[in-house]
Amino acid sequence: MIGYILTIQEYYKIQGKFYSEFEFFNCIQDINDIWFLFLSDEDKFQIEDTEWSWILNLPEKEYISKPSPERPY
Amino acid sequence: MILASHGIIGSQIASFDADALAFFNRVTTAGGTLSTIEKQAVNQLVLDLKANGLWTPMKAIYPMVGASAAACAQNLKSSSFTGTFTSGWTFASSGVTPNGTSAYMNTNCLSNNVFTQGNAGFTVYRRTINVQNGNSKVDFGAASIGTALPIVYFKGRSGNGRFESGMWSYNTSQGAFVNTTNSQTIGFYQVHRTSNTLATGYNGGTSWITSTNSNTAYTPNIPVNIFLAAVNDATLGAVDFNDCQYAFASISDGLNSTQASNLYTAVQAFQTTLGRQV
Numbered sequence: 397m398i399g400y401i402l403t404i405q406e407y408y409k410i411q412g413k414f415y416s417e418f419e420f421f422n423c424i425q426d427i428n429d430i431w432f433l434f435l436s437d438e439d440k441f442q443i444e445d446t447e448w449s450w451i452l453n454l455p456e457k458e459y460i461s462k463p464s465p466e467r468p469y
Numbered sequence: 470m471i472l473a474s475h476g477i478i479g480s481q482i483a484s485f486d487a488d489a490l491a492f493f494n495r496v497t498t499a500g501g502t503l504s505t506i507e508k509q510a511v512n513q514l515v516l517d518l519k520a521n522g523l524w525t526p527m528k529a530i531y532p533m534v535g536a537s538a539a540a541c542a543q544n545l546k547s548s549s550f551t552g553t554f555t556s557g558w559t560f561a562s563s564g565v566t567p568n569g570t571s572a573y574m575n576t577n578c579l580s581n582n583v584f585t586q587g588n589a590g591f592t593v594y595r596r597t598i599n600v601q602n603g604n605s606k607v608d609f610g611a612a613s614i615g616t617a618l619p620i621v622y623f624k625g626r627s628g629n630g631r632f633e634s635g636m637w638s639y640n641t642s643q644g645a646f647v648n649t650t651n652s653q654t655i656g657f658y659q660v661h662r663t664s665n666t667l668a669t670g671y672n673g674g675t676s677w678i679t680s681t682n683s684n685t686a687y688t689p690n691i692p693v694n695i696f697l698a699a700v701n702d703a704t705l706g707a708v709d710f711n712d713c714q715y716a717f718a719s720i721s722d723g724l725n726s727t728q729a730s731n732l733y734t735a736v737q738a739f740q741t742t743l744g745r746q747v
Binding site for chain 1: 499500538539542551552553554555556557558559560568570571572573605705707708709
């Protein structure tokens with residue numbers, strides 16, 4: 397899955413921030429601890445004329461997930 | 470006469486249940502819109518739930534209508550537990566679809582506030598599901614380490630690639646989790662704990678698995694909200710992201726077999742009215 401890659405500064409700028417009343421950015425780290433953001437087509441349309449439009453110009457990369465952590469459930 | 474002369478016909482003036490109307494107003498206030506058929510379907514769903522004594526046990530009902538985050542975030546049951554969505558969801562008239570990588574819905578429903586020991590239930594209506602090996606994919610989840618292991622989750626699939634519906638367990642040891650292979654992975658799935666020694670999984674309205682492992686009391690050290698399409702792990706954050714399309718989801722008291730069957734009938738009729746039944 398292709399996603400936008402973020403620097404740590406960019407991550408702190410957007411993580412948990414709301415771009416609509418009911419939607420917020422959620423980033424996730426890949427296997428190399430690089431922060432990724434995945435946006436649906438609707439998300440992209442929503443932010444393209446907003447203060448968050450710079451996200452759409454971030455570089456993109458294929459995401460490789462971390463192994464699932466050990467858990468008792 | 471005045472109504473007729475102005476082209477307003479009496480049959481066009483809808484009469485909605487008060488709770489349904491309140492939901493419609495919440496959607497509108499939030500900036501969402503509902504079609505006439507969606508309103509009619511939701512109204513009938515409310516009437517059916519009330520007629521079958523199912524309205525009161527519900528804590529949160531997300532009918533996933535309106536094809537927007539604003540509409541789908543609204544709880545049909547009340548103004549409590551309005552949800553929020555992460556980035557990465559797709560909203561359509563057929564339901565809501567997370568990306569399976571980073572997307573979840575925060576129900577803002579705190580597990581240890583809404584549930585009591587031995588009494589809780591979840592349902593989801595899955596319209597699509599993708600075959601993937603790898604990590605587990607959870608429908609509802611909240612996990613926090615306490616004196617025991619308080620976990621509230623309803624798992625759609627296990628990490629070994631098999632389609633399984635795992636049993637929810639409101640705090641217990643590993644032994645209380647019951648998994649089984651079920652080839653039907655789309656449709657209406659329910660899990661209800663109705664006592665400290667009985668949890669039952671339903672495919673549609675039919676019981677297909679039970680767990681009689683004992684539940685024990687616990688004290689969670691970190692209360693957490695219940696997530697839809699992921700587990701909210703108090704230590705790890707959101708994990709086990711799901712990617713199926715949801716056309717309904719609910720959090721409730723534990724329902725008995727009669728209630729579960731009636732709930733399925735009501736929800737299936739709701740989906741059929743909207744043309745999105747599976």
